[in-house]
Amino acid sequence: MQIADLRSLSPSDLDRIMRRSAAAxxxxxxxxxxxxxxxxxxxxxxxxxxxxxxxxxxxxELRVTRAEIEAAYDKVDASVxxxxxxxxxxxxxxxxxxxxxxxxxxxxPGIEIRRLxxxxxxxxxxxxxxxxxxxxxVLMMAVPARLAGCSRRVMCCPSDNEGNLxxxxxxxxxxxxxxxxxxxxxxxxxxxxxxxxxxxxxxxKIFGPGNRYVTAAKVLAAASGLCAIDMPAGxxxxxxxxxxxxxxxxxxxxxxxxxxxxxDSACVMVTTSxxxxxxxxxxxxxxxDGLPTxxxxxxxxxxxxxxxxxxxxxxAIALSNDYAPEHLxxxxxxxxxxxxxxxxxxxxxxxxxxxxxxxxxATGSNHVLPTGEYAKMYAPxxxxxxMRKVEAQTVTMEGLAAIRQTVGTLATVEGLPxxxxxxxxxxxxxxxxxxxxxxxx
Amino acid sequence: MQIADLRSLSPSDLDRIMRRSAAAxxxxxxxxxxxxxxxxxxxxxxxxxxxxxxxxxxxxELRVTRAEIEAAYDKVDASVxxxxxxxxxxxxxxxxxxxxxxxxxxxxPGIEIRRLxxxxxxxxxxxxxxxxxxxxxVLMMAVPARLAGCSRRVMCCPSDNEGNLxxxxxxxxxxxxxxxxxxxxxxxxxxxxxxxxxxxxxxxKIFGPGNRYVTAAKVLAAASGLCAIDMPAGxxxxxxxxxxxxxxxxxxxxxxxxxxxxxDSACVMVTTSxxxxxxxxxxxxxxxDGLPTxxxxxxxxxxxxxxxxxxxxxxAIALSNDYAPEHLxxxxxxxxxxxxxxxxxxxxxxxxxxxxxxxxxATGSNHVLPTGEYAKMYAPxxxxxxMRKVEAQTVTMEGLAAIRQTVGTLATVEGLPxxxxxxxxxxxxxxxxxxxxxxxx
Numbered sequence: 001m002q003i004a005d006l007r008s009l010s011p012s013d014l015d016r017i018m019r020r021s022a023a024a025x026x027x028x029x030x031x032x033x034x035x036x037x038x039x040x041x042x043x044x045x046x047x048x049x050x051x052x053x054x055x056x057x058x059x060x061e062l063r064v065t066r067a068e069i070e071a072a073y074d075k076v077d078a079s080v081x082x083x084x085x086x087x088x089x090x091x092x093x094x095x096x097x098x099x100x101x102x103x104x105x106x107x108x109p110g111i112e113i114r115r116l117x118x119x120x121x122x123x124x125x126x127x128x129x130x131x132x133x134x135x136x137x138v139l140m141m142a143v144p145a146r147l148a149g150c151s152r153r154v155m156c157c158p159s160d161n162e163g164n165l166x167x168x169x170x171x172x173x174x175x176x177x178x179x180x181x182x183x184x185x186x187x188x189x190x191x192x193x194x195x196x197x198x199x200x201x202x203x204x205k206i207f208g209p210g211n212r213y214v215t216a217a218k219v220l221a222a223a224s225g226l227c228a229i230d231m232p233a234g235x236x237x238x239x240x241x242x243x244x245x246x247x248x249x250x251x252x253x254x255x256x257x258x259x260x261x262x263x264d265s266a267c268v269m270v271t272t273s274x275x276x277x278x279x280x281x282x283x284x285x286x287x288x289d290g291l292p293t294x295x296x297x298x299x300x301x302x303x304x305x306x307x308x309x310x311x312x313x314x315x316a317i318a319l320s321n322d323y324a325p326e327h328l329x330x331x332x333x334x335x336x337x338x339x340x341x342x343x344x345x346x347x348x349x350x351x352x353x354x355x356x357x358x359x360x361x362a363t364g365s366n367h368v369l370p371t372g373e374y375a376k377m378y379a380p381x382x383x384x385x386x387m388r389k390v391e392a393q394t395v396t397m398e399g400l401a402a403i404r405q406t407v408g409t410l411a412t413v414e415g416l417p418x419x420x421x422x423x424x425x426x427x428x429x430x431x432x433x434x435x436x437x438x439x440x441x
Numbered sequence: 442m443q444i445a446d447l448r449s450l451s452p453s454d455l456d457r458i459m460r461r462s463a464a465a466x467x468x469x470x471x472x473x474x475x476x477x478x479x480x481x482x483x484x485x486x487x488x489x490x491x492x493x494x495x496x497x498x499x500x501x502e503l504r505v506t507r508a509e510i511e512a513a514y515d516k517v518d519a520s521v522x523x524x525x526x527x528x529x530x531x532x533x534x535x536x537x538x539x540x541x542x543x544x545x546x547x548x549x550p551g552i553e554i555r556r557l558x559x560x561x562x563x564x565x566x567x568x569x570x571x572x573x574x575x576x577x578x579v580l581m582m583a584v585p586a587r588l589a590g591c592s593r594r595v596m597c598c599p600s601d602n603e604g605n606l607x608x609x610x611x612x613x614x615x616x617x618x619x620x621x622x623x624x625x626x627x628x629x630x631x632x633x634x635x636x637x638x639x640x641x642x643x644x645x646k647i648f649g650p651g652n653r654y655v656t657a658a659k660v661l662a663a664a665s666g667l668c669a670i671d672m673p674a675g676x677x678x679x680x681x682x683x684x685x686x687x688x689x690x691x692x693x694x695x696x697x698x699x700x701x702x703x704x705d706s707a708c709v710m711v712t713t714s715x716x717x718x719x720x721x722x723x724x725x726x727x728x729x730d731g732l733p734t735x736x737x738x739x740x741x742x743x744x745x746x747x748x749x750x751x752x753x754x755x756x757a758i759a760l761s762n763d764y765a766p767e768h769l770x771x772x773x774x775x776x777x778x779x780x781x782x783x784x785x786x787x788x789x790x791x792x793x794x795x796x797x798x799x800x801x802x803a804t805g806s807n808h809v810l811p812t813g814e815y816a817k818m819y820a821p822x823x824x825x826x827x828m829r830k831v832e833a834q835t836v837t838m839e840g841l842a843a844i845r846q847t848v849g850t851l852a853t854v855e856g857l858p859x860x861x862x863x864x865x866x867x868x869x870x871x872x873x874x875x876x877x878x879x880x881x882x
Contacts, residue, residue, distance in 0.1 A: 083850035090548050090844070097546045098556070105538045107531050107805040115539070118784050120818055132856045168854050204818040219664045225673055228818040232666055249866055257863040287866070291859055339833060343559050347832040354836035357863040361851045362844035364548040365832045377561055377645040377669040379829035388820035391788040391806045392780060395795035403531070403803035409524035410802045413609050415573045418732055422698040422798040425690055425728070 001255070001284050001301050003277050006270065006310045006319060013306070018323060020304045020372060021235045021264035025212040025219075032187045032216040039191035044198045050188035057163035057183065062199045064165065064181040072170035080168055084135060084175050090364030091143045098383040099147060110399025115389040119149035122201060123386060124193035124227075125178065126208030126218075129158035129185055133166030136361050140368050140381060141207050142176035148386035153178050154193060154203055158185020186210075190217035194226040202227075207381070209233035209368070230385060231378040234371035237266035237304075238356055239325035239345075241316045241338060242280075244273040246331040247352060251276070252283030254329060254355045259300035260293040266304035268323065270316040277307040317341045324375040327356040346375045400426060442696070442725050442742050444718050447711065447751045447760060454747070459764060461745045461813060462676045462705035466657040473628045473657040480632035485639045491629035498604035498624065503640045505606065505622035513611035521609055525576060525616050531805030532584045539824040540588060551840025556830040560590035563642060564827060565634035565668075566619065567649035567659075570599035570626055574607030577802050581809050581822060582648050583617035589827035594619050595634060595644055599626020627651075631658035635667040643668075648822070650674035650809070671826060672819040675812035678707035678745075679797055680766035680786075682757045682779060685714040687772040688793060692717070693724035695770060695796045700741035701734040707745035709764065711757040718748040758782045765816040768797040787816045841867060 004013065025032075038046040044062060052058040073081065104114040125141040127134060138155070145153045155178045157165050165183060173181055182200050184192055190210075194217075196202030205228040206218055215232055222229045238258040242251055255267040271277055284301065288294045310316040317338060320328060324344035332338055335350035342348060346369030347359055359365045368381035379385075404423055411419035445454065466473075479487040485503060493499040514522065545555040566582040568575060579596070586594045596619045598606050606624060614622055623641050625633055631651075635658075637643030646669040647659055656673055663670045679699040683692055696708040712718050725742065729735045751757040758779060761769060765785035773779055776791035783789060787810030788800055800806045809822035820826075845864055852860035 079850050080854055083847045083854075086844075086847045087851065090552070093548050094546050094554050097543065100543075102538065102541075105535050105805075107534050111531070111804050113535050113804060113806050115823070116780075121784060134855055136851050136855065223660045223664045225813070225815075228815075253859070253863040253866040257857075257859045260857055260859040287859075287862065291862070293857070293859060297859065335835075339557075342831075343562060345831055347834070350833065350835040351837070353838045353841045353867060354834060355841075355863040355867070357848055357852065357860040358836055358841060358844060359832075359834055360848075360860060362847040363552050363554060363834050363836060363840075364546075365554050365834050369832075372666070374666075374669075375829075375831075377829070380832050382556070382830065384825070384830070388816075388818070389823065389825070390783075390786055390816075391800075391810075391821050392791065393788070393795060393800060393804055393806050394776075394791040395799055395804060396792070397794045399804075400794045400796075400799060403527075403799060406524045406527045406803040407798055407801075409520050410528065410577050411798065413521055413524075414575055414577065416698075416701055416734070418694070418698045418701040418728075418734060418738065419798040419801060421728065421732070422694040422796040425694040426794060426796070 001281050001305050001307050003281055003307045003309065006308045006315060009308070017268060017304065017306050020237060020266040025216040028212050028216050029220070032213055032220060035187040036191040036217060036220060039188050039197065040195045047184050047188045047192050047197060047200070050186065051158070051184060054186050055161060056159045056185055057161055059163040059183065062182045062184055064170065064183060069170050069174050072167040075167035076171050081171060084139065084172050087136065087362050088139050088143055088175060090362060091139055092147065094364035095144045095147055095383050108399065108402055110396035110402065111393070113391060113393040116392055117387050118390050119151070119387045120205050121150060122152040122154065122203040123150045124203035124206040125153065125155045126189060126206060126210055126214060127155060127157040127169055128210045128214070129166065133169050135168040135172035136367065137208065138169055138172035139176050140366050142173060142178050144366070144381065144383045145386045146177045148383045150386050152180065152201055152203065154180045154182070154201055156182045156184040156189035156193060159183040187213045187217035190214055190221060194221040204228065230368065230381060231370055231374060235264045235266065236261040237325055237371055238327040238329065239320050239323055240269040240329040240331055241320055242269055242271040242276060242331040243313065243333055244276060245333040246276055248276055248279035249283045250352055251280045251331060252287050255284060255301070255305065256287055256297050257355065257357050258327065259297040259305065260291070263296045263299040264303065265300040267301060268306055268308065270308045270310050270319055272310055272313055272316065274309050277309055280307055313338065320345070324373050326369045326371045326375060329354065329356060344376045346370050346380050442722050442746050442748050444722055444748045444750065447749045447756060450749070458709060458745065458747050461678060461707040466653040469653050469657050470661070473654055473661060476628040477632040477658060477661060480629050480638065481636045488625050488629045488633050488638060488641070491627065492599070492625060495627050496602060497626055498600045498602055500604035500624065503623045503625055505611065505624060510611050510615050513608040516608035517612050522612060525580065525613050528577065528803050529580050529584055529616055531803060532580055533588065535805035536585045536588055536824050549840065549843055551837035551843065552834070554832060554834040557833055558828050559831050560592070560828045561646050562591060563593040563595065563644040564591045565644035565647040566594065566596045567630060567647060567651055567655060568596060568598040568610055569651045569655070570607065574610050576609040576613035577808065578649065579610055579613035580617050581807050583614060583619050585807070585822065585824045586827045587618045589824045591827050593621065593642055593644065595621045595623070595642055597623045597625040597630035597634060600624040628654045628658035631655060631662060635662040645669065671809065671822060672811055672815055676705045676707065677702040678766055678812055679768040679770065680761050680764055681710040681770040681772055682761055683710055683712040683717060683772040684754065684774055685717060686774040687717055689717055689720035690724045691793055692721045692772060693728050696725060696742070696746065697728055697738050698796065698798050699768065700738040700746065701732065704737045704740040705744065706741040708742060709747055709749065711749045711751050711760055713751055713754055713757065715750050718750055721748055754779065761786070765814050767810045767812045767816060770795065770797060785817045787811050787821050
């Protein structure tokens with residue numbers, strides 16, 4: 001891996017590292033638009049046609065049956081089911097804590113406002129197929145959706161050309177309580193959930209990562225007002241802030257771990273210790289050697305990887321906040337002190353025994369995280385993502401009297417006299433009727 | 442206003458009411474795209490050119506000076522400043538309650554996860570100009586942005602052709618602590634905040650309502666990954682659920698209040714009482730008569746207004762959940778009981794003395810709300826909208842040991858061996874080094 005001084009890094013190298021893979025999808029928009037119109041008009045038939053065209057099965061039934069789910073359990077090792085259940089327990093424990101109801105706020109005498117948790121009734125979870133199966137991502141979406149109380153939890157995943165979904169994905173969906181599973185992939189799956197078809201229900205929000213076609217379809221669906229989406233997904237990334245207390249072997253293993261996701265993953269270490277950087281570079285060589293995924297690792301590290309040497313921890317932190325990494329590891333003597341200064345990151349891992357891989361699978365935190373600078377504006381997936389906090393306010397006659405003048409003055413300034421009238425009418429005496437009404441208020 | 446039985450409503454009437462104004466913006470996309478490219482290339486010069494072209498001033502200075510703000514205070518009545526301050530106090534009281542830090546969650550021995558509140562550092566607030574000035578909307582965005590801790594709170598508002606912003610808007614921005622105010626409107630203002638110009642800083646999330654050009658620009662900016670946006674804005678709407686306990690005059694005043702926003706506002710009452718519906722229709726006539734805004738009111742009520750008679754409160758609630766109103770008023774004998782069954786709504790007003798107008802200006806709740814069915818997926822604006830909850834997890838060697846097998850099994854299923862390695866490397870003994878590291882972990 002390239003080692004460089006942060007201070008003297010060339011503008012072009014800095015730009016390459018900071019930008020990482022931009023993952024543009026403008027060029028696929030016309031194709032995706034055609035697919036979406038096709039599904040809007042043709043429903044299930046169109047979904048089947050596109051499924052077949054893009055490498056899936058031409059099978060008639062889009063919905064996965066209970067028998068198929070049971071068969072999947074037989075194909076998967078018992079240790080995998082146990083691992084999925086163990087991971088789910090931790091995800092539940094952490095995510096359940098997000099569901100506290102807020103107490104009502106007494107704004108003043110006679111004015112009380114609450115925020116109530118209300119589930120998004122129908123949600124769509126997209127699970128990519130292709131090179132690998134990602135049952136862990138199913139848990140990360142389906143568990144918070146169930147905790148939030150979403151009544152329809154619809155999942156779409158592309159099948160192979162014999163009509164099979166990955167067995168581990170089916171088991172994960174079943175363990176996590178997905179209510180409806182469909183064989184549909186790519187832009188046609190997103191379109192089906194956005195518009196609804198004969199088989200696939202329309203949903204109000206679509207979640208999950210995917211290739212450029214999937215991302216383009218999600219963005220188009222959101223822009224057309226059909227549904228909300230979680231956030232645009234991009235290649236995986238890690239930034240590690242390390243000082244001389246870090247173990248070079250641990251750092252190297254964590255950089256490689258992120259780099260194996262794809263050949264455009266981004267892996268950056270910033271350290272105050274030049275000897276550490278040199279040892280990390282050596283360990284990266286050793287630890288990559290035996291891996292079946294070594295070619296992806298090598299490509300990623302060359303394209304978007306770097307070991308940077310900073311003059312101070314504060315310089316390292318400033319770079320990290322500017323980079324806004326999806327995963328941030330604080331492999332330093334006092335991670336809590338560094339944490340206070342971190343503003344932009346998706347998931348932060350503190351200490352030498354907290355590799356991002358632990359959060360990817362098992363600590364219970366959510367691994368659906370903002371990438372590619374999006375950590376400056378978006379949050380990790382959570383139960384919040386599957387519900388809305390609705391305002392509910394109670395105002396009595398006394399409360400309304402207290403704000404009567406404020407409403408009247410501002411309504412007049414804004415040229416909205418009927419807004420003033422809506423308050424005033426409640427204080428106009430009409431043969432005692434107002435007093436009677438007041439008793440009910 | 443039209444009175445109709447919910448049970449026997451014609452499909453075309455039901456469709457018209459449920460759809461309300463769709464507010465499509467597809468036809469303006471090409472123009473907006475041109476403006477956005479223009480601002481990306483031309484910066485301030487392009488913003489000034491478009492400002493002039495679309496009815497604003499050709500003035501050189503985009504930034505509002507301190508002297509202009511001071512002058513605005515002189516143009517505004519003292520009662521308006523007092524009303525803005527009173528409204529702001531209530532907004533602060535309610536919104537401050539949203540900022541609680543969550544306690545850490547102990548997932549298991551050695552695994553602790555927290556969610557930390559982190560502000561979105563730079564936010565952009567768009568305030569429309571044109572027919573009216575909306576200082577109240579400035580408060581609804583700028584107060585939560587300040588509470589969240591956003592360090593740059595940038596506001597854009599179109600000026601008149603002499604280069605002036607509405608005085609009340611300037612005063613509201615100053616009272617609420619906006620840090621940077623610019624004279625820029627329409628798509629060019631959104632583009633300026635999305636790309637950044639010489640004067641106008643790039644922001645990470647853009648808030649605020651606007652016309653179709655503004656909405657199209659926000660949607661395009663979000664789709665291109667330049668920034669996040671709050672939500673697409675549409676025409677204002679209210680749905681009132683009323684039983685025989687409601688005062689027809691209050692109901693009528695509240696329907697009219699919503700209808701005066703624009704000629705495509707939507708106003709629906711659903712009641713179990715036919716006599717109430719008939720009295721409301723009469724009162725709407727009386728109360729509209731004297732209003733300067735009566736022409737907009739009449740147009741809105743005719744296009745998207747209706748008084749529906751339902752067989753039961755449950756039928757009324759089902760319609761409301763399907764409609765997903767921006768404002769929902771529960772003018773019934775037992776509003777708390779009805780509230781339990783409400784799933785889809787933006788802001789809910791309980792009782793006979795809680796008109797939506799009170800929340801628009803003064804109760805402290807936020808009036809930037811989802812419209813046009815978006816209440817099924819989006820929440821009211823809140824402090825949450827201006828920050829992210831970042832995950833921070835501490836894992837000790839003991840904690841990592843507890844999940845070691847789960848990570849290994851799932852990484853293997855997903856074909857990601859370096860993920861397994863990242864955990865295993867921490868348990869491989871290499872001449873005692875691991876033990877030493879463990880003590881630091």
